[in-house]
Amino acid sequence: EAQVTQNPRYLITVTGKKLTVTCSQNMNHEYMSWYRQDPGLGLRQIYYSMNVEVTDKGDVPEGYKVSRKEKRNFPLILESPSPNQTSLYFCASSPPGQPYNEQFFGPGTRLTVL
């Protein structure tokens, strides 16, 4: 089944404890991105990647890192999480070469930073 998977789905952590949220897609998509969703603010893009080894900042990149060492995976790294990073996170991917194609979203990761 074509899908985007994220792990973990739920995470409660403490300030300053490094964490990684994994994202994987099995559709051979070149484009992948991370969004966060907060009440009243909608979904905002954090980082995106047009291809392997190519990443760039979205609208709210502060406090986050990403890497794209292989096409299928796009982990989101919080080196020193803070309470303002408590949010619902979504990974998305889309097919190559056509900016108009639909994006496929993962199921989401609900992160709480205490």
Next chain:
Amino acid sequence: DAKTTQPPSMDCAEGRAANLPCNHSTISGNEYVYWYRQIHSQGPQYIIHGLKNNETNEMASLIITEDRKSSTLILPHATLRDTAVYYCIVRGRNVNTDKLIFGTGTRLQVFP
């Protein structure tokens, strides 16, 4: 990308057609209209998109006015599972990023 305006909420009886409007008066010639929906707190799901012609797929129909300043998403026979937040997004061709800009959307409640 042009801004969109949607009503915050709508109700629809199960089995009836749900018509969700969207205004995008500043849309430019090469911008498409996309619709996504988000059921509860799941990942957004693509529904349909169009440029200027009406479009239909297995999920919905998209009607775009001739001047392209507004559009309507039609769910022909709404079911309880269509209860969700529906987002209308206008998007231009940007080869540098595939970013979607989500507004606040329309919360559709389908009732029995």
